[in-house]
Amino acid sequence: MYLVTGGAGFIGSHTVALLCEQGNRVRVLDDLSTGCEANLAGLPVELVVGSIIDRATVERVMDGCSHVIHLAAIPGVTASVDDPAGSDRVNVNGAVTVFEIARRCGVQRVVYASSCAVYGQTEGRVVRETDPLRPTSPYAAGKAADELYASVFSQTLGMSCVGMRYQNVFGAKQDPSGAYAAVIPRFVELALRGQPLPIQGDGEQSRDFVAVADVARANLLAATAPAADGVYNVGTGQRTTVNQIARLVLGEIPSGVGVETHPPRQGDIRHMRSDPSKALDELGWRAREDFATAMAETIRWYRGRLEA
Ligand SMILES: NC(=O)c1ccc[n+]([C@@H]2O[C@H](COP(=O)([O-])OP(=O)(O)OC[C@H]3O[C@@H](n4cnc5c(N)ncnc54)[C@H](O)[C@@H]3O)[C@@H](O)[C@H]2O)c1
Structure with a gap:
């Protein structure tokens, strides 16, 4: 039995769907703060609505589980800047609670979500797992702390914990709204509504965008691969600029009205790409997902949602 924390969220629901497709039994623990039950519609899963910071709940849902995929977190840098202590309670304390109870319940392995944000400013270098960690936000510091705890649980306490440094993940079911929205869902949603796409700075900042189907597959492999150890970059190694995304979105959605430029965002990481x-x-x-094809599928999903 797999426990997926944050399983009603974006990456979580794709991971849960793949686990079900491969015949695994799945339980989800999610407080539905950013995720929603609709993301799990039609999937044969047991959803427990509750928080990873509630020990009794975590003990109850962990019972009988052989593997844990721990994705629950308050995602995003901006949220963590607004409330560092609140971010820490869920993203660090919550993770340690999950690691500790997994160990006591005899779970074989915990795969947990880290982030490429742990690298900080990379000055255009391709990042490798051995690079120093230079978090520049409470969110990234929290993910780095999770990695340190995970390493102690793995090396000293006998609980195998494998960390996934996701690059910028995109695909269906990603939340396009609010101040913390990622660039792809935000651009797609705005273009579909006939509104201009905001570009901060010159738009030449770049990221390594990885399709959520690939990320779900990485999570499952990390849960079972005998050699899995430490942390992994989960990215394509390819560089895509914000301008390229804007062009692609406006090409697929001709009703979009173009772009509007804004001042650069302070402290923004200029380039990020992983090995x-x-x-x-x-x-x-x-x-293995082709970027343009995965983007077209993503746009189709948002269009369908808007029409519904
Ligand atoms: N999306 C990305 O590009 C990306 C990149 C790097 C790392 N990550 C990490 O991957 C994980 C999943 O992110 P996502 O993009 O799917 O975000 P998401 O917001 O869609 O998913 C997070 C899920 O966790 C749940 N949650 C939040 N606090 C909780 C709590 N206290 N108890 C139980 N559930 C709780 C939310 O309701 C949501 O369903 C997070 O840990 C995030 O930090 C995501």
Whole structure:
């Protein structure tokens, strides 16, 4: 039995769907703060609505589980800047609670969500797992702290914890609204509504965008690969700029009215791109979704949602 914390969220619901497709029994623990029950519609899962910071609930849902995929978190840098202590309670204390109870319940492995944000400013370098961690936000500091705890649980306390440094994940079911929305869902939603796409700075900042289907597959491989150890970059190794995304979105959605420029965002990471070769060597994982095809599918999903 798999426990997926944050399983009603964006990455979580795709991971749960793949687990079900492969015949696994799945339980989800989610407080539905950013996730929703609709993301799990039609899936044969047991959803427990509750928080990872509630020990009694975590003990109850962990009972009988062989594997845990821990994705629950308050996502996003901005939320953590607004409330560092609140972010820490869920993103660090919650993670340690999950690691600790998993150990006591005899879980075989915990796969947990870290983030490429742990690298901080990379000055255009391709990041590798051995690079120093230079978090620049409470969110990133929290993910780095999770990695340190996970390493102690793995090396000293006998609980195998494998960390996934996701790059920028995109696909259906990603929340396009609010101040914390990621660039792809925000651009798609605005273009579908005939509104301009806001570009901060010159738009030449770049990211390594990885399709959520690839990320779900990486999570499952990390849960079972015998050699899995430490942390993994989960990205494509490819660089895509915000301008390229805007062009692609406006090409697919001709009703979009173009772009509007804004001042650069303070403290924004200029470039981020990862070397995913450790995941290939040890998990047998590489991103295989084609970017343009995955984008077209994503746009189709948002269009369908808007029409509904
Ligand atoms: N999306 C990305 O590009 C990206 C990149 C790097 C890392 N991550 C990490 O991946 C994980 C999943 O992110 P996502 O993009 O799917 O975000 P999401 O907001 O869709 O998913 C997070 C889920 O956790 C749940 N949750 C939040 N606090 C909780 C709590 N206290 N108890 C139980 N459930 C709680 C939310 O309701 C939501 O369903 C997070 O840990 C995030 O930090 C995401």
